[in-house]
Amino acid sequence: MTSGNRFSFDTSWGTQHGDDGTVFRLWAPGAGHVDLVVGRQGGENDFLAMEKDAAGWWRITTDQVAVGRGYGFRVDGGMVVPDPAARAQMGDVHGLSKLVDPRSYAWKTADWAGRPWEEVVFYELHTGTFTEAGTFEAMIERLDYLRDLGITAVELMPVAQFGGRRGWGYDGVLLYCPHEVYGGVDGLKRLVDAAHERGLMVFLDVVYNHFGPDGNYIGSYAPEFFHEEIHTPWGAAIAYDEAPVREFMIDNALYWLEEYRIDGLRLDAIDSIKDTTDTPLVKELATRVRAAFPDRHVHLTTEDDRNITWHVARDEAGQPTLVSGEWNDDFHHCAHVIATHEYDNYYADYVGHSVEQMAKCLATGFVFQGEYSEHRGREVGENSAHLPPTAFVNFVQNHDQIGNRAFGDRLTDLGSRRAVECLQAILLLSPQIPLMFMGEEFGDTHPFSFFTDFDGELGTAVREGRRNEFAKFGAFQDEEARQLIPDPNEESTFHNSRVDWTMPERPTYRRRLELTRQLLAKRQSAIVPLLKGIGGNGGTWFASDASKAFVVAWELAGGTVLHLFANLDDEPWPIPDTVAKSDLTCGTLVHAYPKGADEHLTSGILPGTSVVFRLESQNLIAGPVS
Template sequence: MTSSTTETQWGPVWLDDEKVRFRVWAPGTDQLSLRIDGSDVAMQRDARGWFAVEQSGVAPGAAYQFVFPDGFTVPDPASRAQQGDVHGPSLLTDPKSYQWQNADWNGRRWEEAVFYELHVGTFTPEGTFRAAIEKLPYLVELGITAVELLPVAQFGGNRGWGYDGVLLYAPHNAYGSPEDLKALVDAAHGHGLMIFLDVVYNHFGPDGNYLPKLAPEFFHPERHTPWGGAIAYEKPDVRPFFIDNALYWLDEYRFDGLRLDAVDHVHDSDSTVEILVEIAQRIRAAFPGRHVHTTTEDNRNITALHERGPDGEIVLHSGEWNDDFHNAAHVVASGEVESYYEDFADQPLKQVARILAEGFAYQGEPSKHADGEPRGESSAHLPPTAFVDFLQNHDQVGNRAYGERLVSLSDPGVLRVLTAVLLLSPHIPLLFMGEEWGETNPFFFFTDFHGELADAVRKGRRQEFAKFLHFRDEENVIPDPNEEDTFARSRIDWSKAENSDWLPFYKELLKLRQEKIVPLLAEAAGNSGTVVVSEDDVLAVDWEFGTKRLSLRANLSGETATVPPAIGSILFSEPKTIGEANAGTLPPHSMFYALDDR
């Protein structure tokens, strides 16, 4: 399925079983040739700078490149697969070659989502799509309903997080072939799992991006993101590159949804319909018979992309990654208040309560970390399911200097309380791979760059942490992102799951979530949450779902605390010895959820 006319369509198109049209937008040159299987063929240029040529007698697996008049060769920016790295030839693929085993899969409802975020390269010892298939039954048994892959678009080198992708249509071949990725999606569906893909539309990586040479107009030279020149989304030849990409992953690969990375850096104010809105609209129009969901990561705390319709239906994007929940909970768990955590240093538990009841902590208040600038807007009118919450994710672990996980930074009692709060709240929960068994292996920031680029990344990483007191000591050397050992040490250790005290705890909570919390969420509406006035170290929130009320009470302090009474019977408590919901006190590091059906 493609959203564009032929005139703006990127990438090769099969016209019949042996004939392919090759097209690329290259207004930066007057001449361009196609080199396919060693032979060069001149391409025809139109007035807008699109080059095209049709070739007969070709087959899947054929290698091709685009050749400039001086002999310089580049891969197809919309390559579907690479023969080798990002600098070499692209490969023709047959989009219909894979035989789907679960073709009738239509997905699952949004309120059923429990996300499990994983990095393909470090999720298994093999680090491949095929190896990940073997772990899917484990995820089902855990209680996961939605697998989320970190970006898999081809990036420079073999090792990386994936956020420096440059060939956004090509699965990274260090993980496997396009057929291997389709097999992973297919297998997930066979196990009843949704599977999502993280996509990056805010920038291209620094290694292997040839779009500036082919099409300088693809970017705004006068505007920049933290990672390079800003993309000119408003241009009719640029825009389909991203819209078609979103549809491509959902159609050809049958992903159930996408996570759009750092959309606060997708600036498209010059377009009549902002591209983030159009992507959502096109997706919802293209797949009316499937449950397809999209989430966004957005530091602005805005609500326009997640507004619901008159009957509470999702109109654009399904949910927002809620950094506010993580940040406030992290301060509660670890006591850290440096960098962006300074915004949550003052009464972090009160902020957790507001987040759970209303969505965001910052709804227009000034941010210390942003030099006093206001951040966010009112969010209470959105249903709790519009927010994806987490205690850990790739960013929040990997962007630490030493990649420590929260289990290494927090009191176990506090962490158990926060975990139960997360997994039974009416927000959508997300786990980071290994979190459920208390994984202590770090997850570092790692890359596979060389030469000057490697030096720049290494230096930048160390400068990033120079402002932290702990890392001003020369003995505290930040791991080199380009060392293979940095990547190897980031693999999760599956042997730890066998005797983990954490794993049964997570399984119990996730089973209870599907049985008791998910049925409530069909009636989850805006303004359903209320913060109940309580002591400083007490978390007290009520939610209304039609005739039912869900109540949370938690004591995060080291002393017995008075808590507001809750109506109904206890659904879950930590520890198990907690008595009646209206008893009025809680011991240290304890909590309960109570459910009342009036």
């Protein structure tokens, strides 16, 4: 329901306001009796019997619950559980839910229609550690900084209510409820409103492959919600062949986009969504999203280690038909191996070929396009060259690739400064959609560790499980070494993961921040105008056999070609005849790092640890390369 500057979405689960009161609903097909619990301040709760229909839905319409008061459900006379689709909680995930009127917030930016996909520059952040206060409200104070930096899209790690006060958010259990610690319903709406006032988009990371371990009561009264016989890394699979279950998640996506005016969603680990139906959940969800918001720029991104492509297909005009962009781990892994020379675990697939793989990845999408992966022991991926580069979201750091390290090390702390700054230029000026993690813009060296807020047996299991995960890494095969890994449940692990906003005041970090600002300004002025509607099969590449150097060319809009010359070796690279030397300085210089690196191209030499981007109308690479 939309009225002027007040927005609400009619979900199939949870509550719905009407003229006769509020409708309360719960799907519990196996339950014999369900009561609506009406919370009373300073007194005993009241219980109102609900009625069941043939599809297993229990309903009641009543005016006995005032807005701002608590409610819940009592199933078969047993424990009282919160509403799984609650918009807010009275307290933590174990208590009563809070009745919210979503129309109470008056939007200042009700006419905001978003921004086109090609303009996206992601800044991923964790609400609890981005500021000292760790709230949506405190984040507003940093929006001008992000806008002036050249960021166009703030991407929030999951904010759905989870057990405890601190955590990454990927173990949420109340998926419609913004975490109260962060500022709840109105706090998130004020943040989105403030971002839109500044021309910034807001994306939200959502998790549809599992629920967290603390506070998920659904299985106790609706075991049909899960397939116990189908396993995921987090337990039983969600039963997407049940219509109410499917609607729970699709409604959730539409709810965030409509009621909170969110500009886009990142769908976490869709390869772990075990959908047994003929229509994948992601396909139906994306189709419904596209249909629901024809007058807004609304975007979806996905994480999926299968390297599949059907979901990021483009139409004849080059526009996404379902998902706008896929997170490209291949690019990150190449960049990380080049910068650090690490080879443990999944990095083993990129050792010895990382430069060639990066060139291929930049030109054609994925590294693994059907090739055999030694780490995974199988063939991975499918051809992606037919997709435009804007079908991929690239990054050299993100929450996973930092936080899933034993000590939460950032790349700035692991690689040489010049190598990292070359990779930063490649990330921000290549035609793929770039993503940076909070603090990366100024080279933050503080860790971002994995943290939770569990205690008892669950806390012990999480701590020991975390440490045992690293037993397969050479540095942690010794048990004593693993004991040094920070305890996720210690409050200090959380506090140490906060962004240090004093760092940009120091010369070294201020210099990196200015470099980031310059790169993003160049992207906006020189690259973004050439990205709209570009097609696939437009990338070519050449990589050196003897040096960590490569050349990539992309055909962008209007026949303009963007060229990247990169040498990530310490020694100069004599550019071979495969690259037409007579054209090395044609066109317009976009960026040279370090300054003056382009001047050496006239003699056919690319200096050590350098990057040059040029725009011109003819392909510099002589003949087909692969």
